[in-house]
């Protein structure tokens with residue numbers, strides 16, 4: 076996996092598929108991992124990899 080792809084992970088709403096970007100309000104459902112596996116890094120990357128579901132504001136209302 077190249078660096079470019081690594082940083083271009085898109086975060087999308089699980090319901091409507093809208094691409095979420097900076098400034099958007101989101102609701103994320105996460106399973107809290109064990110301390111040893113606690114994800115660190117860019118928020119969007121972590122969310123796209125570890126969240127069970129991510130919703131845009133519209134879909135979470």
Ligand SMILES: [Zn+2]
Pocket residue numbers: 088089090091092093130131132133134
């Ligand atoms: Zn949505």
